[in-house]
Amino acid sequence: MFLKKSYEEEILQFEDHDNLDTYRTGKGRKEQPFLRKQLFKNKKVGTCGICGNRYPVDLLVAAHIKKRSKCSREERLDYKNIVIPMCKFGCDDLFEKGYIIVVDGKVLRNFKKSYTPHLLEKIVQIESRQCQHWNDNTRIYFEWHQQQ
Numbered sequence: 001m002f003l004k005k006s007y008e009e010e011i012l013q014f015e016d017h018d019n020l021d022t023y024r025t026g027k028g029r030k031e032q033p034f035l036r037k038q039l040f041k042n043k044k045v046g047t048c049g050i051c052g053n054r055y056p057v058d059l060l061v062a063a064h065i066k067k068r069s070k071c072s073r074e075e076r077l078d079y080k081n082i083v084i085p086m087c088k089f090g091c092d093d094l095f096e097k098g099y100i101i102v103v104d105g106k107v108l109r110n111f112k113k114s115y116t117p118h119l120l121e122k123i124v125q126i127e128s129r130q131c132q133h134w135n136d137n138t139r140i141y142f143e144w145h146q147q148q
């Protein structure tokens with residue numbers, strides 16, 4: 001059973017650690033197992049929140065919509081809304097680096113960025129998709145992300 005209380009205790013334990021950077025190793029962060037459990041439960045297959053493709057869950061990451069290091073403690077604990085599944089076939093990096101943004105629920109290219117032709121081919125494949133994770137609870141995080 002995955003209890004909220006134990007999650008909070010675990011997260012706060014990471015927070016209170018003297019050197020958070022020890023844990024700031026990309027996808028290997030200590031809280032990933034908890035976030036993954038929340039997102040994927042015990043499923044073997046999951047759906048990328050950006051491209052909508054289904055993949056084995058070990059090819060998906062629990063990605064923060066709002067950059068984790070910019071989140072308040074309260075936001076980090078908002079685990080039901082702060083992370084969504086993203087695939088390792090581009091969506092995670094494209095979103096994290098701002099090549100794609102989600103505006104009013106729609107996946108769009110970011111005109112502040114420059115694209116190579118090949119990258120644009122990739123973007124076109126996912127552009128205009130509806131993000132199933134965009135809702136009243138997550139929109140503030142997507143809005144933060146699109147303003148970066």
Ligand SMILES: [Zn+2]
Nearest residue numbers: 048051087091
């Ligand atoms: Zn994807």
